[in-house]
Amino acid sequence: MNWYPIGKIEDIPLRGARCVKTPQGKIGVFRTVENEVFAIEDHCPHKGGPLTQGIVHGKAVTCPLHNWVISLETGKALGADEGAVRSIPVKNEDGALSIALESLMMAAE
Amino acid sequence: MTEKLVIIGNGMAPGRMLEHLFERAPGQYQVTIFNAEPRVNYDRIMLSPVLSGEKDYEEIIIHGDGWYIKHGITLYKGHKIINIDRARKTVTSDHGVTESYDKLVIATGSVPFIIPVPGKDLRGVITYRDLDDVQAMLLAAQSREKAIVIGGGLLGLEAAAGLASRGMDVTVLHVMPTLMERQLDPAAGYLLQKAVEERGIKVICKANTKAIVGDGKVEGIELDDGRIIPATLVVMAVGIRPSVGLAKEAGLAVNRGIVVDDGMQTSDGSIWALGECAEVGGMVYGLVAPLYEMARVAASHLAGDHSATFVHSDTPTKLKVTGIELFSLGDFADGDEREEIVLRDASAGVYKRLVLKDNKIIGTVLYGETADGAWFNDLKKKQTDISQMRETLIFGQAYQGGSPLDPMAAVAALPDDAEICGCNGVCKGKITSSITSKGLTSLDDVRAHTKASASCGSCTGLVEQLMTLTLGESYNPAAVQPMCGCTDLGHDDVRRLIKAKGLKSIPAVMQELEWKTSCGCAKCRPALNYYLVCDWPDEYADDYQSRFVNERVHANIQKDGTYSVVPRMWGGVTNAKELRAIADVVDKFDVPLVKVTGGQRIDLLGIEKEDLPAVWADLGKAGFVSGQAYAKGLRTVKTCVGSDWCRFGTQDSTGLGIRIEKFMWGSWTPAKLKLAVSGCPRNCAEATCKDIGVICVDSGFEIHFAGAAGLDIKGTEVLGLVRTEDEALEHIVALTQMYREQARYLERIYKWAKRIGLEEIRHQIMGDADKRKAYYDRFVFSQKFAQVDPWSERVSGKDKHEFQPMASVGFNEAAE
Numbered sequence: 068m069n070w071y072p073i074g075k076i077e078d079i080p081l082r083g084a085r086c087v088k089t090p091q092g093k094i095g096v097f098r099t100v101e102n103e104v105f106a107i108e109d110h111c112p113h114k115g116g117p118l119t120q121g122i123v124h125g126k127a128v129t130c131p132l133h134n135w136v137i138s139l140e141t142g143k144a145l146g147a148d149e150g151a152v153r154s155i156p157v158k159n160e161d162g163a164l165s166i167a168l169e170s171l172m173m174a175a176e
Numbered sequence: 177m178t179e180k181l182v183i184i185g186n187g188m189a190p191g192r193m194l195e196h197l198f199e200r201a202p203g204q205y206q207v208t209i210f211n212a213e214p215r216v217n218y219d220r221i222m223l224s225p226v227l228s229g230e231k232d233y234e235e236i237i238i239h240g241d242g243w244y245i246k247h248g249i250t251l252y253k254g255h256k257i258i259n260i261d262r263a264r265k266t267v268t269s270d271h272g273v274t275e276s277y278d279k280l281v282i283a284t285g286s287v288p289f290i291i292p293v294p295g296k297d298l299r300g301v302i303t304y305r306d307l308d309d310v311q312a313m314l315l316a317a318q319s320r321e322k323a324i325v326i327g328g329g330l331l332g333l334e335a336a337a338g339l340a341s342r343g344m345d346v347t348v349l350h351v352m353p354t355l356m357e358r359q360l361d362p363a364a365g366y367l368l369q370k371a372v373e374e375r376g377i378k379v380i381c382k383a384n385t386k387a388i389v390g391d392g393k394v395e396g397i398e399l400d401d402g403r404i405i406p407a408t409l410v411v412m413a414v415g416i417r418p419s420v421g422l423a424k425e426a427g428l429a430v431n432r433g434i435v436v437d438d439g440m441q442t443s444d445g446s447i448w449a450l451g452e453c454a455e456v457g458g459m460v461y462g463l464v465a466p467l468y469e470m471a472r473v474a475a476s477h478l479a480g481d482h483s484a485t486f487v488h489s490d491t492p493t494k495l496k497v498t499g500i501e502l503f504s505l506g507d508f509a510d511g512d513e514r515e516e517i518v519l520r521d522a523s524a525g526v527y528k529r530l531v532l533k534d535n536k537i538i539g540t541v542l543y544g545e546t547a548d549g550a551w552f553n554d555l556k557k558k559q560t561d562i563s564q565m566r567e568t569l570i571f572g573q574a575y576q577g578g579s580p581l582d583p584m585a586a587v588a589a590l591p592d593d594a595e596i597c598g599c600n601g602v603c604k605g606k607i608t609s610s611i612t613s614k615g616l617t618s619l620d621d622v623r624a625h626t627k628a629s630a631s632c633g634s635c636t637g638l639v640e641q642l643m644t645l646t647l648g649e650s651y652n653p654a655a656v657q658p659m660c661g662c663t664d665l666g667h668d669d670v671r672r673l674i675k676a677k678g679l680k681s682i683p684a685v686m687q688e689l690e691w692k693t694s695c696g697c698a699k700c701r702p703a704l705n706y707y708l709v710c711d712w713p714d715e716y717a718d719d720y721q722s723r724f725v726n727e728r729v730h731a732n733i734q735k736d737g738t739y740s741v742v743p744r745m746w747g748g749v750t751n752a753k754e755l756r757a758i759a760d761v762v763d764k765f766d767v768p769l770v771k772v773t774g775g776q777r778i779d780l781l782g783i784e785k786e787d788l789p790a791v792w793a794d795l796g797k798a799g800f801v802s803g804q805a806y807a808k809g810l811r812t813v814k815t816c817v818g819s820d821w822c823r824f825g826t827q828d829s830t831g832l833g834i835r836i837e838k839f840m841w842g843s844w845t846p847a848k849l850k851l852a853v854s855g856c857p858r859n860c861a862e863a864t865c866k867d868i869g870v871i872c873v874d875s876g877f878e879i880h881f882a883g884a885a886g887l888d889i890k891g892t893e894v895l896g897l898v899r900t901e902d903e904a905l906e907h908i909v910a911l912t913q914m915y916r917e918q919a920r921y922l923e924r925i926y927k928w929a930k931r932i933g934l935e936e937i938r939h940q941i942m943g944d945a946d947k948r949k950a951y952y953d954r955f956v957f958s959q960k961f962a963q964v965d966p967w968s969e970r971v972s973g974k975d976k977h978e979f980q981p982m983a984s985v986g987f988n989e990a991a992e
Contacts, residue, residue, distance in 0.1 A: 071985035078982055081353060082695065082721040085982035096982060100362055100695045101509035117737040120725040122698040126511040129698030131725040131733050136698070138512045145512075147624035161432070168986050 068156070068167040076104060076162045084119040084128065089168055094155050095119035096164065097139050099126055105139035106157040106166050112137075112150030178206050181478070182267055182275055184257045184422070185283030186211035188220060189451030189467045191238055193281070196475030198247055204479065207249045208275050210267070213306055214254035216240060220306070221464055224496050227310050227338030260426035262444055279446055279478065282423055282434060286416035286452040286462070291326065295388030301410045304335045316409040317342035323409040324348075324397050326385055328355040330495060332413035333372060337497040339411070340377050347405055348372070349383040349397065351414075354683065359493040359504040361694050363520075364527050364543040366683035371500050371525075380405075382717075418453045418460050433460040438485040440474040450474045456486050465491045492553055494546070501542075503549035506556055507531065508539035519570045520690040527687060528570055529694065535563045548572035596638050597628040607639060611646045618658070619643070660699035662691050667920035671707055680712050682719055696722075703921035706808065709844050710916050713958035720975070726806035729978055730966040731788055739788060740781040742805035743795050744841065747815040747834035747853075748776025757798030761791055775812030775850060777803055789979050792967035801841075801965040808922070809844045810851075813837040814862065818855035818872070827872035829855035832901055836908060842963040843955070846919035846928070849912065864892045867925040868908055873897075877904040881911060881937075882929040890926055893934050896942040910951035911941050917954075 071089075079085045079098040086109050087094045095109035095118050103126070109119050116132030126139045136145045142152040156167040183190045186209050194207065222236040244251045255269035260280070268274045288303035290296055302312050313335070316323070320343040325336040328350030340346045348355075354365030355372070369379050384400035388410055396406040418433035429435040429443035433455030440448050440456065450470040452462055461467055469486060476484035492505040508531045519528040524544060530552065531539035537556040542549055551573045555562060568575045592605030610616060610626050622639060623629055629636045643651045658664050665673070670689060679685045682704050686696060696704070701722035708716040726732050731739035745754070758778055762770055768782035783791055792802075805811060815833030819825035833853040840851075852863035853870040863869025865885035869892055871878040876899040880892035895911065898904050914937065919928035929937055940947050970979070 069986075071983075073983035073985060078977060080721060080977065085977065088981050088984040089986045091986070093981075099509065102357070103509050114735070115737075117733075120729075120733060120737075122701060122724065123721065124695050124697045124701065125693065126509070132735065134698065140512045143512075166985070
């Protein structure tokens, strides 16, 4: 695991999300109304919709394409739908955010 | 043998430490204190009551001069230590006094954070930290002029309340959307704001201070949005920073605070640190309870007992403003494996929220009624399993006892394996157990989870009976369909109550209408946002994060995450210059598909999100504005060529279409709104299947409405015939406004019309000139705020973050 700084918490709107590009694909970084930060793959398990573009509510996001609701904590689909995306470890040190990527996978790119 | 103990700082933490120390090890130390403030130890927490006039300075002194004499303490008042010499074990003050020590305690506290804006050094800008600041405020308050407090946290609000009670006209500026967001969730923050405003204090949230303005002394504050708020006093209360400069210069380990172990010892074995300047376990503290705990631990180590350790515990927060009851404790964020119990009593202004995890309380927010705070705190501390009292927990300690009802007792005679839904093979047991275990309360939920009655629907009645049996009285199939799972109210009730109660923000609606979740969901938030935009066009600040992505980025999202861009072509008319500009954009951005839309304009598909602002900039240079092809709002006004060209045309249908579009663009409506104007009854613009259509005839303009050509196909109804273009415009606008004010979110005009009756609409728009004029005027008023081209706004930098990735990481490594 390598930690990569990605910016400050203020870079993400409250109840909003930003996207981070990595060799492993796009990662969505979300900021909840309670100021918590989560990172999951920016790729809905249903049809690959960009989750960062959805509406963030509680600790979940609703995919903009077909309204699947994905938990930001677990990456799992909530409600009656089934599926999951990968969660990415994210660190918030005094507002400075970093995410952890697996170095092996990157070397393989 | 007596050792020499020197303490830098004379605040509450070292004061408490000495009390413990004198009790445990009397006579062990000869104590010397250096206090940068020229006074004894007083209760800093009580400065707010001093400011508001509820207490005097004398009443908040903790240790008077006599106490220092009694314990043989040498107290240097007004001496600031400027140097620690660790090799010689001495400290030196700014007045030149040098003292040696065997053991040293650093308790330098914290310094207020000054936001680095122009004008921060002007006369009249003060912080809120010590008695000198309070005296400066009291002096300023004699003027009874305007004051601004920057910071809507604990300290800022206490300062504001104090200044207001001293007769000043106070405005609080807070950078976050709700007050005290670190201690309160948005619902409680909203209630707090209301209470603060009732005291005559103005509150401006999301306020970014750009500069403090004035010539020599403060005259006001300029915000980012250009507003200038006049004031003669500015109090900065945006936060504190541990005061670590001295320790850093002495070479001690310093992070955010002075780093100490759980025995409060610094990286130097002879030096301890405690209070707001100390960082223990990676945390720094500002509330008194943990600071007193540090004092206990430090005293015990100084007394030679090294068993005491500092352990983190959550401290409840309370606001010391008379008449505002507020309690916040622990972690109150919501989450998956967490559950919440929310009690709202709008009329009493009460909001209570408990956050549970594994049947234990982990967080509490109480507003309006905080008597049970201690009890909840105790349950949390003891990690009590609350499953036995879950139903009544939120009502507090007095309501415990009594047994819950058995909801399954009434389930009727069918065996559990009886098949209810033939299409999907769902039996009774599966339905009832899903209802209970998943907490399903609506037919839609049951369909989503069990698929029962989700196909042909013929078993819907049976499923509803099972719901009644399982849920008892709480399920009523005839009841109004709630907006979503966050409320029991239907759209109509919510709309009516927003108007009746004058609710002007989403947190206000959620509190007053007793929402069951803390921040809504993707169904109710966009609806509420529309209702508020419609009802309070001048006052409501659009909540961007409650809009669906298309309305947030002003383009249409496609299945692959790219966007389509449709510039407005007024009435479907274009020219060579516009077409060239579009062609240039297509070349420059390698646009994969260019398509003519059904609304007589051109769609550019497959644009990457990052390219949107650049595409808009180029289109904007040719005079294009957003076609709002993504909006629940006015889309297109389709036209035919009319009397200017057509040999059958009776009126200038193109001109009227353009006029209507230029009048109505930018307006938000409950669902999309498409119009058309045909120049004669041959109806080439297909006006008779539109939301609103006009058929021009020799004698004037026939206005149609409530057509559909999508999921449903339906010809329009005739509203009536008017003689002039002006009248046509007024009637169309009035009809649109009536629809805007009455329809449910996402309800197209034909569904709304069917629900409330065509006659009612004809009566109000055609038959009642006063009503029509009033609708028209309200539309015109709201357009003042709506007609801003969102593309040019974003080209000039608005919401920049929306179009750029936050970061791009890991690629260099991959290249190696």
